[in-house]
Amino acid sequence: MVDLPDSEQRPSAYVTGAEAAELLGVKRETLYAYASRGVLRGVPGGRGRARLYLRADIERLKARHDARAGHGPVAAEALRWGEPVLESALTAIGPRGPVYRGKEAVALALEDAPFEAVAELLWTGELPVGAPAARPGRLSVRPAKLAALLPEGTPPLAALALVVPALGAHDPARHVGAPSGDGRIPTSDAERARARALVRSLAALVGLGRDPARATAALEAEGAARRLLVALGASPSKKAERAVNRALLISADHELNASTFAVRVAASTGADLYACVSAGLAALSGPRHGGATDRVEALVAEAARPERAAAAVHERLRRGEPIPGFGHRLYPEGDPRAQALLDTARALAPQSAALRTVLALVDALRDAGHDPPSLDMGLVAITAALGLPSGSAAALFAVGRAAGWIAHAFEQREAGYMLRPRARYTGP
Numbered sequence: 001m002v003d004l005p006d007s008e009q010r011p012s013a014y015v016t017g018a019e020a021a022e023l024l025g026v027k028r029e030t031l032y033a034y035a036s037r038g039v040l041r042g043v044p045g046g047r048g049r050a051r052l053y054l055r056a057d058i059e060r061l062k063a064r065h066d067a068r069a070g071h072g073p074v075a076a077e078a079l080r081w082g083e084p085v086l087e088s089a090l091t092a093i094g095p096r097g098p099v100y101r102g103k104e105a106v107a108l109a110l111e112d113a114p115f116e117a118v119a120e121l122l123w124t125g126e127l128p129v130g131a132p133a134a135r136p137g138r139l140s141v142r143p144a145k146l147a148a149l150l151p152e153g154t155p156p157l158a159a160l161a162l163v164v165p166a167l168g169a170h171d172p173a174r175h176v177g178a179p180s181g182d183g184r185i186p187t188s189d190a191e192r193a194r195a196r197a198l199v200r201s202l203a204a205l206v207g208l209g210r211d212p213a214r215a216t217a218a219l220e221a222e223g224a225a226r227r228l229l230v231a232l233g234a235s236p237s238k239k240a241e242r243a244v245n246r247a248l249l250i251s252a253d254h255e256l257n258a259s260t261f262a263v264r265v266a267a268s269t270g271a272d273l274y275a276c277v278s279a280g281l282a283a284l285s286g287p288r289h290g291g292a293t294d295r296v297e298a299l300v301a302e303a304a305r306p307e308r309a310a311a312a313v314h315e316r317l318r319r320g321e322p323i324p325g326f327g328h329r330l331y332p333e334g335d336p337r338a339q340a341l342l343d344t345a346r347a348l349a350p351q352s353a354a355l356r357t358v359l360a361l362v363d364a365l366r367d368a369g370h371d372p373p374s375l376d377m378g379l380v381a382i383t384a385a386l387g388l389p390s391g392s393a394a395a396l397f398a399v400g401r402a403a404g405w406i407a408h409a410f411e412q413r414e415a416g417y418m419l420r421p422r423a424r425y426t427g428p
Helices: 017-024 028-036 055-068 072-078 105-110 115-124 143-147 156-169 189-205 212-219 224-231 238-251 258-268 273-284 292-303 306-318 336-348 353-367 375-386 392-415
Strands: 014-016 042-044 051-054 091-094 097-100
Touching: 014 017, 014 055, 017 028, 017 051, 017 055, 028 051, 051 055, 097 105, 097 115, 097 336, 105 238, 105 336, 115 189, 115 224, 115 238, 115 392, 143 156, 143 212, 156 189, 156 273, 156 392, 189 212, 189 224, 189 273, 189 392, 212 224, 224 238, 224 392, 238 336, 238 375, 238 392, 258 273, 258 392, 273 392, 292 306, 292 353, 292 375, 292 392, 306 353, 336 353, 336 375, 353 375, 375 392
Parallel strands: none
Antiparallel strands: 014 051, 042 051, 091 097
């Protein structure tokens, strides 16, 4: 019998061969061919040689066929939390959170696997033992020169949006070159080295809009977690590094979210790595994506202290305003990433007033019957426990997710085709 998750072992999750063939509009012979190639998963049906087929596989296959056939409404729906529009070997979404190349992200985080090692897992398919050796941090342009382009107090995400293209402009070897005859662009050792240097730079430059001097010190620090803490003006203790490492690792990838899709579109055109990451940063900044962490921080500031958390929630609900940081369509039972980070934050600084306010908001929303917290709330819990400045949760998100963006850029280039969806015209 095929080894399937518990959620897929219910009888209602299966259809008979006749039903599957009718749903797909194919002959039984074609259905059997799909099963033999592993496109459909089947289990014994209990009567002779009859088999049952997983309904989710049938629906996924039907959506792909309809989209390829030019069925506009189906293709459009596939871009709205629908069936996958791309094949990827990087990350699956499971009931316990994202799974990076077969390894559960939350489990890796709680085992304190180095973020850098998990980045290598996403980029190469191999998980190194310990963190890969890193060269001393150096930039082709001085941090002070970059900082001069930023208004004082520029938040981390906006600072990175300027920094990345500037770094690209100072890298004359940034272009990936012409694809091979089949359109594929293999990932070279030099490009992987560029990826490592770019992630190191992002971690060190998140605080550029507030204190450029910290960026210089952060570049010499070992490990992304320590670099981030130094750049944001926090004490890089072992406990603090562990918490930030977990946040970065858990944020590293999440399948085809909006920013990752933007990265893959850019990569499919042959854009350089800096341009691809810039596309991801632009999409991440939106309030319905990574920018949601800023809205969560605003909610925490509005509550101000744990005793006011319930009142702040009730006031927002009374005004009909959305509550950021709660609910995720891929995790109806709760976001495992958020719970791992909330638990980490609680163990890190249980007496922190800011963290206790975050936890009180979580309790107030639960008592009001709302969805469990999402990754955004978990990231804010970590930054609250560490006393980091506003905008830091988005910085953790961006630096962590950069590892996944780069992995998707590599994978898309190697796929060898350009992403170009069709529009369903609705005009006159």
